[in-house]
Amino acid sequence: MPLIETDILMSEEEFRLIRDYIYNHCGLSFDASSKFLLEKRLSNRLRFHQLKNFKDYFRFLRYDPKASEELSAAIDILTTNETYFFRETCQLKAFSEEILPEIKSRKGDNGKAKNLSIWSAGCSTGEEPYTIAMLILETGRFKGWNIEIFGNDISQRVLQVARKGVYGQSSFRCADKMLVDKYFEPTPDGKHKVNDEIKNMVRFGYLNLIDRNKMSLLRDMDVIFCRNVLIYFDAESKKKVIQNFYDKLEEGGYLLLGHAESMMNISTAYTLQHLKNDMVYRKPFRGVKEAEFLAASR
Numbered sequence: 001m002p003l004i005e006t007d008i009l010m011s012e013e014e015f016r017l018i019r020d021y022i023y024n025h026c027g028l029s030f031d032a033s034s035k036f037l038l039e040k041r042l043s044n045r046l047r048f049h050q051l052k053n054f055k056d057y058f059r060f061l062r063y064d065p066k067a068s069e070e071l072s073a074a075i076d077i078l079t080t081n082e083t084y085f086f087r088e089t090c091q092l093k094a095f096s097e098e099i100l101p102e103i104k105s106r107k108g109d110n111g112k113a114k115n116l117s118i119w120s121a122g123c124s125t126g127e128e129p130y131t132i133a134m135l136i137l138e139t140g141r142f143k144g145w146n147i148e149i150f151g152n153d154i155s156q157r158v159l160q161v162a163r164k165g166v167y168g169q170s171s172f173r174c175a176d177k178m179l180v181d182k183y184f185e186p187t188p189d190g191k192h193k194v195n196d197e198i199k200n201m202v203r204f205g206y207l208n209l210i211d212r213n214k215m216s217l218l219r220d221m222d223v224i225f226c227r228n229v230l231i232y233f234d235a236e237s238k239k240k241v242i243q244n245f246y247d248k249l250e251e252g253g254y255l256l257l258g259h260a261e262s263m264m265n266i267s268t269a270y271t272l273q274h275l276k277n278d279m280v281y282r283k284p285f286r287g288v289k290e291a292e293f294l295a296a297s298r
Contacts (some may be wrong), residue, residue, distance in 0.1 A: 008046050010039040015056035018042075021061060026154055027210040027237030028079070041077045045070070046270040069156075074163070079232060081124040085131050085167075086174040087094060088227065091256055094277035096135045099254055103222050104141045106252065114145040119221045119248070121209060122229035123151030126162025126202070127171055130194055132225070133201040134183050150218065152207035162204050165194035209241045220250045227258035235265065242267045246283060254279040 010018075015035045022028055030038060042057065049070075061067050061074070086092060108114065114137070116156055120129040129151035136142055136149075142181050153159050168191050184192035207214055209229070224245050230238050245255055246269050255262075255270060263270055263281060270281040 003088065007040050008053065009042040010035060010042075010054045014058065015039075017058045018054060018061070021058065022078075023073070023234075026075065027234075027240065028075065028210050028232045029237060030078075031236035032194055038078065040076060045074060065274065072154070072156050076157050079155070081155065081158050082125050083124045084171045084173050084175075085127045086176075087128065087131070087172065088099055088259060091227075091259070091278045091280075091295060092131065092135060094275045094280065095132075095256065096139060098275045098277060099223060100136065100139050100141060100279070107222075112242075113152045114142075116142055116145050117219055117221045117223075117225045118147075118149045119218070120149065120151040121152075121224060121226040121245070122157075123153050123158075123162060123204065125158045125167075125171075126151060126165060126204065126226070127167070129162075129202045129204075130183075130198055133198045134179055136201075137183075137197070138179075147201055149202045149218070151204045152209075153204075154206065156206060157206050159206060166191050166192075177254070207243065210237060212232045212240075212244055215244050215248060218248055221248050221253055223254045223256065224248055224249060225256045227256065228260070230257065230261045238266050243269075246270070249283040251283055253283045255283070257281070264280060 012035075015038060018038060019034070022030070029206045039054075042054070042065075046052075046057050047052065049057070049060060051060060062069055064070065104114065107116075118129075118132055118136075120132060123129050129149045132149055136147060151162060153162075161174065166187060167184075172192070180192060183194055183198050185197055187193050209215075226241075226245065230241065233241060242255075242263065246267070263272070269283070271284050273282050274281050
């Protein structure tokens, strides 16, 4: 009979060591109920490196020359990267029909260079930032503008997929066929590849959302999408991430969270704005524009 591999058992001490190390690195939080998940999902990493137990694996994460690469692999295994094009349609409708027109009206008359900067934080395999690019083009409002869409993730594997821009049918479950035909090219193996017009609008990079130093290198953003990412953080890490977003938003800029996420008990710095299609958070204006902004937010 073939030998059936079983999960390598993880002691409470080993769980705390690995959990705390991941938390200190990137803010991802695993409570006591997650011990079984870590044990089950990381057992294959021990076998891959021919390690006997999780204490040896912890030492590998800390001191091995390939520790950074392994930590990225572990985080990738422990988080869910399932996504698809045009996810959460009501929010995207608010972005396309309400947020983009407001930005165009506000920035288009200020006499400055026409720049539109959008950040997809925790972009996974890239469907979200490419969706944003398509929506911008479909509005027809930003011809001649300098448009920059940045997608980041903490997993190098999903970033490689995003940069290739080749997707199977499951990624298009909510996509309009007309848009697929317009912005994608079929591949011989039945998949679809993002065309160059869309691909050139998006850049991807590795970024840890609690790393303020690296985040300071980004330009200020008009809109930040951070959907279904905060669920992996505890309260303290959420506060750090939300503050980092606040610092990188322009005045009047928008923060779009997942529908299961809120700012409750995290931050009072943002204003909750009720749009026709969704509710979003905004960074208030300072000075003379503030009264007008607050009135529009009600």
